[in-house]
Amino acid sequence: MNKTITIDGNAIPFEDGQTIMEAATAAGVYIPHLCHHPEYTPHGSCKLCTVRVNGRVCSACTFPAAEGQDVLNNTKDLNDDRKLITQMLFVEGNHFCPSCEKTGNCQLQAVAYYLNMLDDHFPHFYAHREMDASHHEVMIDHNRCIFCTLCVRASQQKDGKDVFAISGRGINKHLIVNAQSGLLKDTDLEASDQAAHICPTGAILIKRTGYTVPIGERIYDHKQIDEVALAEESRPLSKEIDHG
Amino acid sequence: MQEILTDCGAEDVLGLQIGGPSGTFISNQEFDRKLAFEDLATGGSFIVFNNSRNILDIAHNFTHFFAHESCGFCTPCRVGTSLLKKQLDKIVEGHGSAGDVVALEELCQLIKTHSHCGLGQTAANPVLTTLERYPELYQSQLKLISYEPGFDLDAALETARRMANRDDAGAHLAQIDVE
């Protein structure tokens, strides 16, 4: 007999070793997430995937599924808090969606729409963040980084390199690259690396590909992120998942 | 509590911080409480404040401490402790208006519930434990207007004034509309 947990009252089968996120995705249940990606070790930092397991607050992307778990996911309280956490990510950086090349393909923006976020709620930090356009093929706009570490993990785990890292602490946390000069051009990053394509926001972009897909025809222009995420992440793992 | 205070000769006590910044602030109405895991737990830290101290200053100091200490791993603590610092600064500096204490408490609950580790889960305790005991202290800091911008409007125009070489009345803004 299959082992099961319940999510919002529905029985969801799981296999030993699966996280709540993995069991949910396989069963077609969307749990909002940003730092989770099925091909990389979980990180558990964005806290968008917060669920209640037998009353206790847990991150679905890191918490192992186990018999007897009664999980709350799609509740008003949790979605309200997820919206506030998303708003925190927006005010921490500088996100001008209408002038951002990632608009319509951006997971941060799409999750904000999914959670019905209509304003920023919190005061802005107006953080001073730099751009790094030194590399001939790839650029970094630090204004849009949410420190999900997906580029860090992709570079280490898929590309066999070590191009990105997170440095500093607290609100001064920032993305750095592995070069004495601190510039992307002096790293061994190539545009074909997974790390150059994995960013859920518009922080890492491939040059000279901007607006090849017009606004209005982009991933989340016609579909909500829950539908897209379930379609992409519940299929057997493929080598190439390009959100950009 | 009273026994310890008597033993160490503490007089004119305003309140106690038990268990360090992440612990509990108790008022001088609660000295019958016990130092115990079931009541007031502490790893040993016990701070006595006398009546010359200001409760808002204490909460303010601890809140800044936590914003500085946050490692920044998770969103609720990384952004939340810094937002909490901003929000408390706004109230303490007298720029708060109706609704700002409610917003403060909402932020505290969010950080407490969703942070990844104990630092974030307790970072709001200085505000929460003092707010619970001295709500009127926080409320009395608020201005009697429904909204005030979180920054100084006139100061924000300074660069523009310099560039336009103007300093007439029309180049200045009042912080709130005087009715």
Ligand code: SF4
């Ligand atoms: S990265 Fe996403 S959320 Fe940020 S400005 Fe670009 S589209 Fe908007």
Ligand code: SF4
């Ligand atoms: S650059 Fe993108 S992928 Fe890398 S940490 Fe920032 S948001 Fe995540």
Ligand code: FES
């Ligand atoms: S998706 Fe689980 S914490 Fe980010």
